[in-house]
Amino acid sequence: MEIEIIRSSILLVTFIFLGGLILKKDQNKKRNWAIFYSLIYVGTTLPIVNYVFVELGLWEFSEKNDIKMPYDLYFLWTIMWGVIPVFFLKKHDFKFLFIIILWLDLLMMPQLEKFGILTLYDNWILGEIALILAVFIPAYLWSYLYYYQKMNGIRAGFQVMIMILLLFVGLPYLLYFYQLIPQPIFRRSSIEFQVLLILAFPALSATQGLVRKGKGTPFPYDATKRLVRNGVYAYCRNPIQWSQTMIFFSLSYYHQSWIFLIGSIISVAYVFGVAEFQEREDMENRFDHEWSVYLSQVPNWYFLWKPINIPKGTIYFDRNCQQCSAIEAWYQEQNTINLEIKAASEYVGTPLTKVTYIDGNGEEENGINAIAQAFDHIHLGYASLGWFIHFYPISFLLQLIIDSMVFDRVEECEINNRKT
Structure with a gap:
């Protein structure tokens, strides 16, 4: 009875704290969105990582439910790791927070066992450290990078990872918990994986374009600094939403349940009913x-x-x-749109060491990336191939292969050299 009173009191204090944050007059919009990103990461990954560690036999909660941890502890844990640390985003705050979080967890876990809330097994301390590494540190990093607008590629990577976890892990299990689908099974199927990758690839390529060309991320509240009009965006205005809608069809087939098709309907309704109007005003x-x-x-x-x-x-x-001349001749034969083909000797600036593509914003692509980028100027078939080639790390591996080849030239070929 005593522990129930303590848990209820802590919940009450937490709700009062959250209410104060929400009702506060002078809101820090930037910090609020940093909290949002931290919360969404902790809220998504905490039950998944805890579930894995329970299955590995590191600890076990006495309360049996679908997420293998008490719901009130899940809520409190999420607030403690997802909200409070965001108020400490200065350069030297992280070391202090890491020590405090680790100390609190090592102190509280045995106390929870003492009150019969959970049972700790061998190596639970290693599991606790791994939980902090997998959940708390990435959540704090995401909020920190957003707050100071650093490393937009990593921020976009967090967004992609969270969407993958929500769509392919969280959503199936949520539907299973409410008995809307049979127990999720994760079977291997190369054909289904390839279809899924094809449907998801426009979104992945678009994300890379938003990061590299737009200097931002796909999330509207961590938006791009430039309007991206090349790559996938030269062919479709909403490739990410298109992929998301199509993915629900593949999920419906994979889990043999029509319920996922509702996701496609909601996605289309969101695009035309909400995003279209919000996007137009914001983009204008x-x-x-x-x-x-x-x-x-x-x-x-x-x-x-x-x-x-x-x-x-x-x-x-x-x-x-x-x-290189053969590739140039091939491009000359294509009915390209807004693509100018020139000799390297015409380039103004430092002599080129690779085939080089320069887009409308003056951004340079070299080597295999340059050839892939130029595919956008032909048609959707070649452009799709170019998106695949241009996608990192595929482009990196292909460039390594090309760099290892010997070309027919008195001097070394530009596509084969690296900048020094």
Whole structure:
């Protein structure tokens, strides 16, 4: 009875704390979104990691439920790791927080066992440290990087990871808990995986484009600094939402349940009923006429076969290299759109050491990435191949292969050299 009073009191204090944060007059919008990102990470990963550790025999809660931990402890744990640390985002706060969090957990876990809430087994301390490494530290890192607007690629990576966990782990188990689908099974199927990858790839490629070209992330409240009009966005205005909608069809087939199709309906309704209006106003405010032109040329929900007005790009080839000249000749034969093909000798600046593509914003791509980027100027078939080639780490591996090859040239070929 005593422990129930303590748990209820802690919950009451926590709700009062959250109410004070919500009702506070002078809101720090930036910190609020940092809290959101931290919360969504902890809330998603904590039950998954705890479930794994319970299955591994590191500890076990006495209360039996679907997430293998008491719901009130899950809530309190999420607040403690997802909200409070975000108020300590200065450079030297992390070491202090890490020590405090570890000390509190090592102190509280035996106390919970004493009150009969859980049972600790061998190596539970290692599990606790692993839990902090897998849940608390990434959540804090995400909120820190967002708050100081650093490393947008890592921030986007967190977003992709959370969406994967929610769609492929969280959602199936949630539906199973409410007995809407049979128990989720994670079987291996190369064909289903390939179909899923094809459907998801426009979103993955679009995310990379938003990071590298737009200098931002897919989340609207961690938005891009530039309007991205090349890559996947030269063919479809909402490739991420398109992929998400199609993924629900594959999930429906995979789990043999029509219930996932509701996700597709909700996704389409969100795009046309909510995102369309919010996006237009926001994009018009940020990009003005450039957005209006793009809006009139690129469809919202399907892919063009040829880009109507992709931003002008220029690709430079070394005409003293037989292989490079052959690739240049191939491009010359294609009916490219807004692609200018030039000799490397025409490049103004430091002499080029690789095939180089320069987009409308002056961003450079070299080597295999340059060739892949230029595919966008042909049609959807070649563009899709280019998105695959350009996707990291595929582009990195392909470039390594090319760099190891010997080309027919008196001097070394530009596509084979690395910048020094």
